[in-house]
Amino acid sequence: MVEPFKNFFSITVIEKMAAILSAQSADFDANKFVEIASINHEENELKQRSQQIQKALLATLPNDLDRVAPILLNALGPEAPIDGGTTSNDREGLNGFALMPFCDFVTEIGIDDWPKAAPLLKEMTKRFSAEFAVRPFIAQNPVETMKTFALWAEDENAHVRRLASEGCRPLLPWGIRLHQFVKDPAPILPILEKLKDDPTEYVRRSVANNLNDIAKNQPDLIAEIATNWMQGAHKNRQRLVRHACRTLIKNGHPPTLAALGYKPINLAKSDFEIKTKQVEFGTALIFSYYLAPSDAAQHPYILDFAIHFKKANGELAPKVFKLSTGKVSGDAPLTGEKTVAIKPITTRKFYPGEHKLELLLNGQSLGTKEFLLKMDATA
Secondary structure (H helix, E strand, C coil): CCHHHHHHHHHHHHHHHHHHHHHHCCCHHHHHHHHCCCCCCCCCCCHHHHHHHHHHHHHHCCCCCHHHHHHHHHEECCCCCCCCCCCCCCCECCHHHHHHHHHHHHHHHHHHHHHHHHHHHHHHHHCCCCCCCCCCHHCCCHHHHHHHHHHHCCCCCCCHHHHHHCCCCCCCCCCCHHHHHHCCCCCCCCHHHCCCCCCHHHHHHHHHHHHHHHHHCCHHHHHHHHHHHHHCCCCCHHHHHHHHHHHHHHHCCHHHHCCCCCCCCCCCEEEEEECEEEEEECCCEEEEEEEEEEECCCCCEEEEEEEEEEEECCCEEHHHHHHEEEEECCCECEEEEEEEEEEECCCCCCCEEEEEEEECCCCCEEEEEEEECCCCCCC
8 A cells, every 4th residue: 555645744754853953953952843843743634744844943943044054954965866856864864855844944934035045945956856945036036036046057966957947937836826937938048048958857857847837828939949949959859849849739839830840731632521410428429531732742740630619608619639640641641530439527518519620730720510419408
């Protein structure tokens, strides 16, 4: 049986934290720390346990960065491996998940003093990512914080370089949203430019994820970056760009597809047919297609289809699905048949009435056709 994640902060780990801190400060009250950190321990989940440990740190350590910095730095354990993993907690020092509440502690007491908080978080991120802890600083003082990130992007340590990208992702999952960068990601771009050819996959993957965040609100900007970065790109950068554009590829965004080599194709014949013009809910939509380019050249392609589902207000909203990818020519046209189940799912509510099917080749619409979804009153 898999052990619950919350047990990263077990009583044993809390007691080890106390022992490590006691070794660094004669004034540290280990008993008080354990007592506060253990409040509601069994009921608390991972984040709540981390927050309770943070409260214990506030109650037992100096709430002043100048005084607490030597204690925390000397309490740190070995650095994490450069693979995105973390080291285990042991008496050699603090590392791994044990540092989550310590990062948040530094943010809480140092939110108005980024120059002093930054060196601490830089050292901590080498053992457990400080990507969440830095975000309140960006929200409060983006200019000063991003100047530091620009320096971190050139650091010799891969964890620090990754933090320069991961920490400023506009839509980092489980992190506070950086609204100013959602609206205008310009301050992020020089950092990503520095890191696009980083020697470590761990860092490059963060760059791709940052760009994917930006793509959700600035698709044309990412298409432009993809076009530039693909010029003379080696395999690692090509992989980064494709991963960065995954949402736009899924959505069939034409400029992005063109940047990746999927350009508009002239067709001598383009035909698709809906074979089930009336679909009973719980059955399937079936359609066929035949697409023949006008020349014999081999054209890279991505073939998608979109179902324009009816919403509660009667309007239609498209959802894009992947059909196939490869190369096509006039001598080897695309032909096939697709069956799409229209049945109850947890992520969509269906409504009866007219729907549309659209076929897309390299992001270019080949037209739409209608079908009727029939549902009984109990569906």
